[in-house]
Amino acid sequence: MRIIIGLVVCLTVVLYVDPVGGRRVRKRCKPLVFPDTTRDCDKAPNAEGWYPDKTVCTFECREGCVRDKGKSRRVCKVRGRSKWWKPAGTGLKCRCRTCYSPPPAVTNTTGPCKYGDYAAGVTCTYQCADGYVKVGGDHSKLCDNGKWTGADLIxxxxxxxxxxxxxxxxWASCDVTCGGGVQTRTRTCTNPEPSGGGADCVGNPSQTRECNGWQCPDCSRVCDVGTLNAACDACTCDGHALAGHVMDTRRVPLSDADIFYAERPDESVASTDAMGNFGLSGACAQGVEIIVKRRGYFDTRANSEQVDATTSSVRVNMSAIVPPVIDQHPQSKKRIAGQDVTFCCAAHGNPPISSYEWFKDGLVLDEAVYNYDETLTITALTVDDSGTYRCRANSDAGAKYSDEATLDVEADSMTSCAAEPEENVISLPDDCVQEDTNSTGYDIGACGGDDCVGDLGEDDKACVDTMRFCCVPTSTETRTVHCSGYSLNVTVTTECGCGSCVKTSTKRIQGRAYGVNRTDNASTEVPLKYGPVIKDGQVVDITSETGIFEFTIETTASKIALTFRDNFKNLVTSTRVLSLTDSDTLDFDVVMKLRPPPVTLMSSQNNVIDLGTVEGEEPLAELDIPANSLFTADGEMFSGEVKASVSFIDPRNPDDFELIQGELTAVDVEGREETMETFGMFNMDFETEEGDSLELGGD
Incomplete structure (x- = not known):
C-alpha cells in the first residue's frame, strides 16, 4: 500500500512541474472539430486557434442537418500541463440526409431546382411567374435532412x-442663355405604375415653356443713349444714378428684392434694403427698364423717370403670387344612357390659370380624346361613364383640385324611377276598419320623391342643371272608403314616373356672430354689432345689433369662406370656412375672439410680445417686432408711439378651439389638400395714437 501511495505522489509531481529546459507547453485547449456542425465560443482563440481556460463552446448541427448523438456544449479545462474539453466523448454527431428529388412543382411559380439530388442544407428559391404576385407561402425551400421544408409559394x-x-x-435648365429657348419638365407614370391589365397613364409626360427670351449680347449695337458696356449687353452712362423704391400692393416696403436690367435679366445688379430702397450707378437718366424679382411675388417690369440731367427714379409695386383658387365647382348630375353631360370648373389666381385637367375616379382623362378646357362635355353617355369627376386648375404658382362631382348614368328612365308605387299606409278614423286588412290602415302609395333622370333637352350641356326631376305620381285614382254610417274619398297613387320638381342652387346663409367673455363665475356674450360680413372681398351683409346676419348666394360649392370684421374693435377680425349641405337654408354660430387691450410700443425700438393664453404656463412663442418696421398707408416709415393689439389662439387652451380660423389644410404642388397641425394662430393690429392703421413691413 505504501508503494502505491508513493507512486501517486510521484506522478502528481511530474504532472505539475515543468522540466527544466523542456519545450514550451500550451496552456490552452486544442480546437474541436465535429463534422457538419457550427461552433460558437464565448472566448476568442489565439492565432493558432487554441482556446484559453474556461472557454465555453456550443456546437449546433449546420442548416439541413439534425442531431444524432453527443453533447452540444464543451468547456476548456487547463491544469498545469494538462488541458482537456469537458465532458469527454466523441462530441456532437449530426445526421445529414440527401434530398433525392427536387421540391414538388407549384403552379404559377418559377425556380432553379427541377432535376437531380440536393445535399442537406441546399436552398431552392422560387419567384412568382410573370403576371402573378405573391399572396402567401415562402419564396425558399430547404433540404432539411432528406425532406423539403418551407410553405409552398402561393x-x-x-x-x-x-x-x-x-x-x-x-423645370430643367433653359437650353440657351439668351435669344429665346425652351425648358422642359417631366413626370412619370409611377403613382402607381400600371400593372396586370391596368391602363397606362393618359396625357403628356412632359411640358415645355419658353425661356431666356432676351437678346443676346451684340458688340455691333449702337446705343441711343450712353455707351455700350464691355459685355456688349447694356448701354450705361458714367456719372448717372437711379434711385428706386419697391413695395407691395399695400404700399409696404419689400426688402431683399433683386433688381435686373431688362436687357440682362439673368444678372442681378442690386437688391433692396430693409426700407425697400435700392440704387443703380451708371443707369442712364433718360430712362431704363428694370425687372424686379422677389420670392412669393410676380416678376415686375418698370421704367425709370428722369429727375435731372444725371439722375432718375422709379417706384415699383409688386403683386403677390396667388395659387389657384376654385370659384366654380362641378355639380353632381344624373343622366340616362344616350344623353349628354357637361361639368364646369372655374378658378382664378396670380398668375392666371394656365390649364385645366379633368379626372374620373382619380385618373386624368386624355385631353386629346375629350377635348376639354375649363369645361368637360361627354356626349352619348353610357353606364360605364358613371363615376366621380373633378377638375384641377394649374398655374405657375401651383395647382388646386375642385370638389368632386358624381355622375350617375342610368340604363333607362325606369331604372331611376320605378313605376310601381312604394307602400304608404295612412291611418283612417277608428270606425273605418277595412275588411281585407281588419285594420284602419290604408295604403295610398307613394313615389318617394327621390331625384331621377328626365329630359333636359338642350340644357343637358349646361354647367348647372336648371331643372330638377323627381320620382312623382303620374297616375292617381280616387277610391271610396266605407266607414260606420259614412264614407271617405281617398286619393291613391297608382303609378310613378320621373317629373319636374323645384330645384335651386340658391342657399340662405344665416346665423349669429359673437364673442364670449369668460370670467370665473359666468360667461357673457359680446355680439358683433353692425359688423361687415365679407365674401370674396365683397360685403354681403351687415350684422344686426345682436350679431345676426342673413344673406343668400348662388353656389354649387361645398364650402364658403366668410370674414367677420368688428368696426368697434371689441372683437378680432375672423375668417371662417363654412361647410354647406344640400339644405337650402343653413344656420351657423360664429364665435369670435375678444380683442385684447392694446399695449403701447415705440416704433424705433425692438419689441417682444409673449404668445400664450394658458395661465401658469410659459408662453408658447414670442413675437419679435423689429425697430422701424411699421409703415403708414403711403408706405412711409412711421416714427412714434404705436398701439399694438395682438391676439393669440393657443392650441393648449380648450377654450380657444372654437376660435380657430379658416381651415387647417395646405395644398401640395399637385393640388391635393393635406391636413396641417397648428402650433397657434395670432392676429396683429397696429395703430397710431390717432387710430390710423399701420402695416408691419418687409416680410
Whole structure:
C-alpha cells in the first residue's frame, strides 16, 4: 500500500512541474472539430486557434442537418500541463440526409431546382411567374435532412392597377442663355405604375415653356443713349444714378428684392434694403427698364423717370403670387344612357390659370380624346361613364383640385324611377276598419320623391342643371272608403314616373356672430354689432345689433369662406370656412375672439410680445417686432408711439378651439389638400395714437 501511495505522489509531481529546459507547453485547449456542425465560443482563440481556460463552446448541427448523438456544449479545462474539453466523448454527431428529388412543382411559380439530388442544407428559391404576385407561402425551400421544408409559394394573377402620374419634376435648365429657348419638365407614370391589365397613364409626360427670351449680347449695337458696356449687353452712362423704391400692393416696403436690367435679366445688379430702397450707378437718366424679382411675388417690369440731367427714379409695386383658387365647382348630375353631360370648373389666381385637367375616379382623362378646357362635355353617355369627376386648375404658382362631382348614368328612365308605387299606409278614423286588412290602415302609395333622370333637352350641356326631376305620381285614382254610417274619398297613387320638381342652387346663409367673455363665475356674450360680413372681398351683409346676419348666394360649392370684421374693435377680425349641405337654408354660430387691450410700443425700438393664453404656463412663442418696421398707408416709415393689439389662439387652451380660423389644410404642388397641425394662430393690429392703421413691413 505504501508503494502505491508513493507512486501517486510521484506522478502528481511530474504532472505539475515543468522540466527544466523542456519545450514550451500550451496552456490552452486544442480546437474541436465535429463534422457538419457550427461552433460558437464565448472566448476568442489565439492565432493558432487554441482556446484559453474556461472557454465555453456550443456546437449546433449546420442548416439541413439534425442531431444524432453527443453533447452540444464543451468547456476548456487547463491544469498545469494538462488541458482537456469537458465532458469527454466523441462530441456532437449530426445526421445529414440527401434530398433525392427536387421540391414538388407549384403552379404559377418559377425556380432553379427541377432535376437531380440536393445535399442537406441546399436552398431552392422560387419567384412568382410573370403576371402573378405573391399572396402567401415562402419564396425558399430547404433540404432539411432528406425532406423539403418551407410553405409552398402561393401566387395569384396580378390585379389590374391603373397607372397614375407622379408629381411633375422641376423645370430643367433653359437650353440657351439668351435669344429665346425652351425648358422642359417631366413626370412619370409611377403613382402607381400600371400593372396586370391596368391602363397606362393618359396625357403628356412632359411640358415645355419658353425661356431666356432676351437678346443676346451684340458688340455691333449702337446705343441711343450712353455707351455700350464691355459685355456688349447694356448701354450705361458714367456719372448717372437711379434711385428706386419697391413695395407691395399695400404700399409696404419689400426688402431683399433683386433688381435686373431688362436687357440682362439673368444678372442681378442690386437688391433692396430693409426700407425697400435700392440704387443703380451708371443707369442712364433718360430712362431704363428694370425687372424686379422677389420670392412669393410676380416678376415686375418698370421704367425709370428722369429727375435731372444725371439722375432718375422709379417706384415699383409688386403683386403677390396667388395659387389657384376654385370659384366654380362641378355639380353632381344624373343622366340616362344616350344623353349628354357637361361639368364646369372655374378658378382664378396670380398668375392666371394656365390649364385645366379633368379626372374620373382619380385618373386624368386624355385631353386629346375629350377635348376639354375649363369645361368637360361627354356626349352619348353610357353606364360605364358613371363615376366621380373633378377638375384641377394649374398655374405657375401651383395647382388646386375642385370638389368632386358624381355622375350617375342610368340604363333607362325606369331604372331611376320605378313605376310601381312604394307602400304608404295612412291611418283612417277608428270606425273605418277595412275588411281585407281588419285594420284602419290604408295604403295610398307613394313615389318617394327621390331625384331621377328626365329630359333636359338642350340644357343637358349646361354647367348647372336648371331643372330638377323627381320620382312623382303620374297616375292617381280616387277610391271610396266605407266607414260606420259614412264614407271617405281617398286619393291613391297608382303609378310613378320621373317629373319636374323645384330645384335651386340658391342657399340662405344665416346665423349669429359673437364673442364670449369668460370670467370665473359666468360667461357673457359680446355680439358683433353692425359688423361687415365679407365674401370674396365683397360685403354681403351687415350684422344686426345682436350679431345676426342673413344673406343668400348662388353656389354649387361645398364650402364658403366668410370674414367677420368688428368696426368697434371689441372683437378680432375672423375668417371662417363654412361647410354647406344640400339644405337650402343653413344656420351657423360664429364665435369670435375678444380683442385684447392694446399695449403701447415705440416704433424705433425692438419689441417682444409673449404668445400664450394658458395661465401658469410659459408662453408658447414670442413675437419679435423689429425697430422701424411699421409703415403708414403711403408706405412711409412711421416714427412714434404705436398701439399694438395682438391676439393669440393657443392650441393648449380648450377654450380657444372654437376660435380657430379658416381651415387647417395646405395644398401640395399637385393640388391635393393635406391636413396641417397648428402650433397657434395670432392676429396683429397696429395703430397710431390717432387710430390710423399701420402695416408691419418687409416680410
Amino acid at each position: 401566387c395569384e394573377a396580378e390585379p389590374d392597377v391603373d397607372g397614375n402620374w407622379a408629381t411633375w419634376g422641376s
